[in-house]
């Protein structure tokens with residue numbers, strides 16, 4: 097059996113590839129256009145097909161040639177504020193291209209799909225921690241573009257007899273504890289990444305986007321999940337589907353929120369650097385608080401996180417950022 101990982105050269109996808117290799121799965125094939133990913137992030141035993149997920153003939157040929165039964169679909173555009181300024185670009189990348197991929201994959205014989213969805217489908221939830229059965233209500237084009245793909249997958253799975261797990265990731269952070277991969281995107285916008293860059297002097301300061309939210313300290317609350325824990329959730333989802341399990345939609349988070357200001361304190365404490373912080377206006381598209389209802393994935397898949405520790409997550413992110421500096425990458 098073989099798995100096709102779209103976006104496998106990216107941050108989270110590369111950790112999924114490592115998890116599959118570590119688990120001894122027969123064959124791992126990555127489809128990636130390297131728009132934000134890196135071929136060097138892939139171990140040598142992986143086959144990289146460089147191309148677009150919407151190239152249906154490439155997708156079909158790849159699936160048939162490698163006898164792929166399962167698709168893990170990570171490839172996407174991922175920056176919430178960019179989706180506000182370029183909504184049509186996000187609907188193309190995350191919705192239209194996913195439609196083409198799903199169609200080609202089902203046509204070529206894929207039986208199982210794991211989809212990278214997002215907490216952004218909930219928007220500004222009335223309940224936190226947010227349970228999966230709360231009606232989605234995204235407040236930015238990124239969340240909408242992903243929700244539409246969840247719906248396409250649900251409908252296509254029912255019509256064509258395949259099974260899927262849609263994993264709604266909360267805020268993904270940290271790096272492979274063995275130092276093999278991490279968040280490498282230049283000009284990344286994610287808080288922990290940006291804060292580690294500020295601590296290492298790669299950025300002059302860190303901006304806090306909004307201090308007037310209805311939260312205890314006025315900054316936004318997020319649920320930060322460690323990236324290898326998230327990859328492990330994909331592995332148990334894959335085993336569930338291959339074992340004949342039903343389609344599922346599951347949150348991936350720890351069920352606890354940290355404010356932006358709390359995260360900054362931890363990065364300062366772990367790094368020992370009191371980098372400059374600027375209090376700035378709100379960023380477009382940001383919900384004030386988003387925390388996972390985290391019970392269902394444990395109950396359905398038996399997933400047990402191993403890295404639920406913000407200090408450890410920050411330590412890994414710092415170590416990876418230093419390693420990137422040594423590789424002369426930003």
Ligand SMILES: NC(=O)c1ccc[n+]([C@@H]2O[C@H](COP(=O)([O-])OP(=O)(O)OC[C@H]3O[C@@H](n4cnc5c(N)ncnc54)[C@H](O)[C@@H]3O)[C@@H](O)[C@H]2O)c1
Nearest residue numbers: 103105106107108128129130131132133148149171172268
């Ligand atoms: N990072 C987070 O906190 C977070 C949270 C929720 C959901 N997600 C989802 O997780 C997935 C992976 O995110 P990431 O943080 O690893 O991002 P990333 O940018 O590091 O990875 C995306 C990968 O997809 C590739 N790609 C993009 N468009 C492509 C296309 N059309 N064809 C082929 N390859 C393409 C890129 O080159 C890159 O390797 C995304 O679907 C994202 O929406 C991420």
Ligand SMILES: O=c1ccn([C@@H]2O[C@H](COP(=O)(O)OP(=O)(O)O[C@H]3O[C@H](CO)[C@@H](O)[C@H](O)[C@H]3O)[C@@H](O)[C@H]2O)c(=O)[nH]1
Nearest residue numbers: 174176214215216266267285286287290303304305316379
């Ligand atoms: O330099 C920065 C960067 C971020 N933030 C704030 O930090 C929080 C987290 O922001 P960020 O790390 O950019 O993540 P999100 O915008 O919450 O989005 C991430 O988490 C979502 C799930 O919650 C995913 O869907 C997205 O793909 C992923 O980028 C937000 O309040 C931001 O305003 C700052 O204050 N300063």
